[in-house]
Amino acid sequence: HYLTRQYKDSVRTFCMNPYVYVVMEHTDGILTVIGHIYTDPALRSENTNFALLVSNRFTQPFREPYQYGKRIASLSNMLGGGVLVQRYGDLLSGQRTNEHRLSQSFVTPTLEATPGDLSLVLPKRHLDNILEMIATLDKLAPGTANPDTLLYGVEVKFYSSRLQLTSELETKLPNFFAVGDGAGITRGLSQAGASGVLAARSILKRTGAAGEEPQNSPPEK
Numbered sequence: 001h002y003l004t005r006q007y008k009d010s011v012r013t014f015c016m017n018p019y020v021y022v023v024m025e026h027t028d029g030i031l032t033v034i035g036h037i038y039t040d041p042a043l044r045s046e047n048t049n050f051a052l053l054v055s056n057r058f059t060q061p062f063r064e065p066y067q068y069g070k071r072i073a074s075l076s077n078m079l080g081g082g083v084l085v086q087r088y089g090d091l092l093s094g095q096r097t098n099e100h101r102l103s104q105s106f107v108t109p110t111l112e113a114t115p116g117d118l119s120l121v122l123p124k125r126h127l128d129n130i131l132e133m134i135a136t137l138d139k140l141a142p143g144t145a146n147p148d149t150l151l152y153g154v155e156v157k158f159y160s161s162r163l164q165l166t167s168e169l170e171t172k173l174p175n176f177f178a179v180g181d182g183a184g185i186t187r188g189l190s191q192a193g194a195s196g197v198l199a200a201r202s203i204l205k206r207t208g209a210a211g212e213e214p215q216n217s218p219p220e221k
Contacts, residue, residue: 010054011129011133014051015049015051017050020037033113034051045108052130056125075120075121076153084116088150089148091118098115134149161184162184180192
């Protein structure tokens, strides 16, 4: 997590993977991007991928965060017919990436996307946050802010509203538990799995089954 100097907004890296491929993802009728990696080393790329997620807290009377994120993602589809890709150097210089400059980049794209201008897609505040984050990351990992670094847009994450839960993840309804991303308490597979373990232990404790050895079931006749 990084708190930007200009706006005091939170920006974080997400799903950093080496040897990755950038692929398209269908999100409610909109084409967005995500990364994945093959377990077979022979199928891996030479690139490293990560997402930069900007978080904003809105105040009244705003009540449509889902639609807000969806509209931003849809602008990329409107301008490029799908996902846009832009060289970091072109974004800094205020020019659209074209086919020629993309072909001259030393980074080989793993997704066939439309060369374009992400400054026409992202709100200025989000764009400023992302540029500041990249410059900061370059101090930790030199080369991140290389002009040939490729930026794909956009990736958008929609999270559920957070339920009111106890420390055991129990809802206001007695013995009714909520876990995982759907409950708005986790962000990802490992956290969701851990929340399920926590709730399961609470349930076992209440039923008196915690610590008991599993009993072998009788053979079926």
